[in-house]
Amino acid sequence: MLNYTLRRLMFTIPTLLLISFIIFLILDLAPNDPTGNLPLTIPPEVREKIRASLGLDAPMFVRYLLWCNQFFINEPLNMLYEGFNWCIGDCENRLRVTSWSTRSPVVDLIIERLPQTLWVIGMSYVVGILIAVPIGVISAYKQYSWFDQAGTFVSMIGFSVPTFFTGVLLIVVFSVMIPNDSWFWLPSIYDTTHVVTGLDSAGEWHFSTLWSNLSFQFRQMLMPVMVLALYNAAQISRFMRASMLDNLSQDYVRTARAKGLKEKTVLLVHVLRNSMIPVVTVIALGVPQIFGGAIITEQIFKVNGLGQLLIVGIQGADIPLVQTLTFLFAVLIVIFNLIADVLYGLLDPRIRYE
Amino acid sequence: MLDARATILDVANLKTIFNTRDGEVHAVNHVSFSLAPGELLGIVGESGSGKSVTMMSLLKLLPMPPAEITDGSITFDGRNVRAMSDEELRKVRGAEIGFIFQDPMTSLNPVFTIGFQIMEPLRLHMRMSKKAARTRAAELLELVGIPDPVARLKDFPHQFSGGMRQRVMIAIALACDPKVLIADEPTTALDVTIQAQILELIKDLRQKMGMAIIWITHDLGVIAEIADRVAVMYAGQIVEHAEVTELFRNPQHPYTRALLETLPDISGSRAKRLMSIDGQPPNLSKAPSSCEFAPRCRHVFDRCRTENPQRRDITNNHDVACWWDASTGEPADV
Numbered sequence: 001m002l003n004y005t006l007r008r009l010m011f012t013i014p015t016l017l018l019i020s021f022i023i024f025l026i027l028d029l030a031p032n033d034p035t036g037n038l039p040l041t042i043p044p045e046v047r048e049k050i051r052a053s054l055g056l057d058a059p060m061f062v063r064y065l066l067w068c069n070q071f072f073i074n075e076p077l078n079m080l081y082e083g084f085n086w087c088i089g090d091c092e093n094r095l096r097v098t099s100w101s102t103r104s105p106v107v108d109l110i111i112e113r114l115p116q117t118l119w120v121i122g123m124s125y126v127v128g129i130l131i132a133v134p135i136g137v138i139s140a141y142k143q144y145s146w147f148d149q150a151g152t153f154v155s156m157i158g159f160s161v162p163t164f165f166t167g168v169l170l171i172v173v174f175s176v177m178i179p180n181d182s183w184f185w186l187p188s189i190y191d192t193t194h195v196v197t198g199l200d201s202a203g204e205w206h207f208s209t210l211w212s213n214l215s216f217q218f219r220q221m222l223m224p225v226m227v228l229a230l231y232n233a234a235q236i237s238r239f240m241r242a243s244m245l246d247n248l249s250q251d252y253v254r255t256a257r258a259k260g261l262k263e264k265t266v267l268l269v270h271v272l273r274n275s276m277i278p279v280v281t282v283i284a285l286g287v288p289q290i291f292g293g294a295i296i297t298e299q300i301f302k303v304n305g306l307g308q309l310l311i312v313g314i315q316g317a318d319i320p321l322v323q324t325l326t327f328l329f330a331v332l333i334v335i336f337n338l339i340a341d342v343l344y345g346l347l348d349p350r351i352r353y354e
Numbered sequence: 355m356l357d358a359r360a361t362i363l364d365v366a367n368l369k370t371i372f373n374t375r376d377g378e379v380h381a382v383n384h385v386s387f388s389l390a391p392g393e394l395l396g397i398v399g400e401s402g403s404g405k406s407v408t409m410m411s412l413l414k415l416l417p418m419p420p421a422e423i424t425d426g427s428i429t430f431d432g433r434n435v436r437a438m439s440d441e442e443l444r445k446v447r448g449a450e451i452g453f454i455f456q457d458p459m460t461s462l463n464p465v466f467t468i469g470f471q472i473m474e475p476l477r478l479h480m481r482m483s484k485k486a487a488r489t490r491a492a493e494l495l496e497l498v499g500i501p502d503p504v505a506r507l508k509d510f511p512h513q514f515s516g517g518m519r520q521r522v523m524i525a526i527a528l529a530c531d532p533k534v535l536i537a538d539e540p541t542t543a544l545d546v547t548i549q550a551q552i553l554e555l556i557k558d559l560r561q562k563m564g565m566a567i568i569w570i571t572h573d574l575g576v577i578a579e580i581a582d583r584v585a586v587m588y589a590g591q592i593v594e595h596a597e598v599t600e601l602f603r604n605p606q607h608p609y610t611r612a613l614l615e616t617l618p619d620i621s622g623s624r625a626k627r628l629m630s631i632d633g634q635p636p637n638l639s640k641a642p643s644s645c646e647f648a649p650r651c652r653h654v655f656d657r658c659r660t661e662n663p664q665r666r667d668i669t670n671n672h673d674v675a676c677w678w679d680a681s682t683g684e685p686a687d688v
Contacts, residue, residue, distance in 0.1 A: 260444045260445060349512070
């Protein structure tokens with residue numbers, strides 16, 4: 001198993017290099033211009049100089065190799081320097097992958113945006129799973145009962161109604177129609193600068209301050225989390241239900257009952273353990289999407305997470321930002337594919353990788 | 355039919371139907387039999403004759419709905435099984451009545467070790483500690499003839515061959531020293547040499563442990579080898595019931611006779627074609643109002659088509675449900 005994992009990890013290196021090159025090619029072929037948003041009064045020669053200053057006058061291969069150098073060598077070395085103060089080479093003047101529009105290192109931008117995305121989108125994924133698994137189990141066990149029918153109906157809605165509709169609907173109900181002094185009112189804009197702390201403006205620690213900060217954080221997360229959780233739960237609960245149904249009709253379930261086991265044990269130990277195998281794989285494969293951020297939902301609730309960063313980067317033709325973000329998503333997808341495969345092997349004793 | 359012998363299990367007039375979308379299916383129709391402690395009762399019949407459903411009905415192992423037990427009484431060890439709550443039934447299943455199923459390849463849970471699966475009933479019914487259960491599980495594996503039992507407790511079902519898995523199933527069924535073992539075609543999915551080994555094992559275990567066994571099969575050869583008494587089932591009814599030597603020597607029901615004739619003879623010259631019983635098993639969509647075997651019977655006469663025959667005694671411990679009298683070759687005088 002360890003051998004297999006290591007071999008697969010080795011294989012990811014050429015795969016990822018190839019992916020990074022393809023992303024670079026696609027971005028280079030795209031008809032975009034980082035000077036496109038500048039005023040038209042700027043003369044063409046100046047424009048050319050600006051482009052040259054960004055390094056755009058060099059041939060494509062050179063630019064690709066420079067990006068590789070910055071991303072694969074300079075960025076890790078910089079992390080060592082900033083994290084552990086280990087200095088290798090010229091630490092102060094190392095050229096990092098830099099965003100064209102903000103002039104800030106891309107990796108710093110990502111680190112800045114990551115917490116919001118992980119909190120909101122990650123929480124929605126966790127909530128989605130926590131809702132989906134019991135619904136899937138009960139729906140399958142009581143197949144065609146009213147609970148199952150209701151579950152199927154809600155899943156269908158969650159699946160088919162886009163998040164930009166459910167998101168706006170929730171805003172209309174909870175932020176607009178409900179008066180904002182009501183207990184039920186929820187903010188429609190996610191305040192990224194909000195810090196959960198017990199310190200008040202005078203710098204003193206109060207439990208009540210912590211509580212009010214915490215409840216505000218909870219309230220502002222509630223709508224985006226629910227919108228995405230509905231979507232995630234819809235998908236995962238269907239998987240869970242199908243997988244449970246597959247296993248409930250197996251012979252080993254009859255054996256378990258014939259042994260005199262409690263119905264709860266039969267269902268939650270014997271059947272659930274088998275049913276979780278494909279569902280865990282699906283859940284693992286979905287994790288990279290958390291980091292990718294929910295572009296649309298982040299836009300609706302003004303959560304400035306990674307999804308929004310990517311959109312802004314694309315609009316401004318900020319090639320280093322888009323290239324780096326897209327590549328990191330690719331890395332996550334490749335890694336979580338591997339994790340899903342390894343999990344499959346761990347959960348199902350019949351599968352052994354050699 | 356029932357004499358003064360002690361009985362561990364007594365089933366009378368059991369009736370099970372399935373409520374399907376296309377209407378009712380009468381799978382078990384007024385089946386009665388009894389089982390003495392330590393006895394081996396063989397149940398034979400073709401596929402769909404209601405053998406398995408009868409046994410599953412005993413402990414409500416059928417999915418309900420669609421299955422429904424509509425009539426009859428089941429007495430196990432002096433207790434009324436039909437009146438038991440789910441909780442009481444659960445304590446009988448696995449503890450006092452063990453089950454072995456047909457297909458050992460799918461009857462074990464693939465993601466748990468053999469040890470875990472054998473220890474489960476021990477810990478539940480006998481309240482054993484983990485350690486005691488493990489020791490007992492290893493003993494059970496030893497008992498059913500699995501070499502190196504302690505090490506194999508940690509193995510998963512896929513690491514065992516079909517015959518070995520069936521031995522594991524037997525070990526699970528025997529775990530709590532059941533009074534009755536119900537074996538539902540336990541050798542059907544196995545090849546002949548493994549089948550012979552399992553039969554030897556069961557014979558041996560029966561002597562050691564002295565439990566009563568109900569052995570469901572469609573293989574008359576197996577029945578002849580191990581059973582004390584035999585019940586022949588057709589279309590959800592017991593059509594003939596006798597001690598095993600009596601049944602093979604003196605079969606009464608035309609169906610039993612036809613079944614015995616279909617067995618190829620290993621002595622003499624080889625028959626050009628294998629014998630078969632013409633026709634199809636009946637559709638069970640309504641309760642029987644005539645003899646269900648009549649359309650395929652070579653001795654059929656008018657009464658067979660209008661009235662369903664009840665079981666009548668021929669000699670001691672031999673009864674048949676037929677209007678025709680095999681000894682005279684004429685309609686029976688009842």
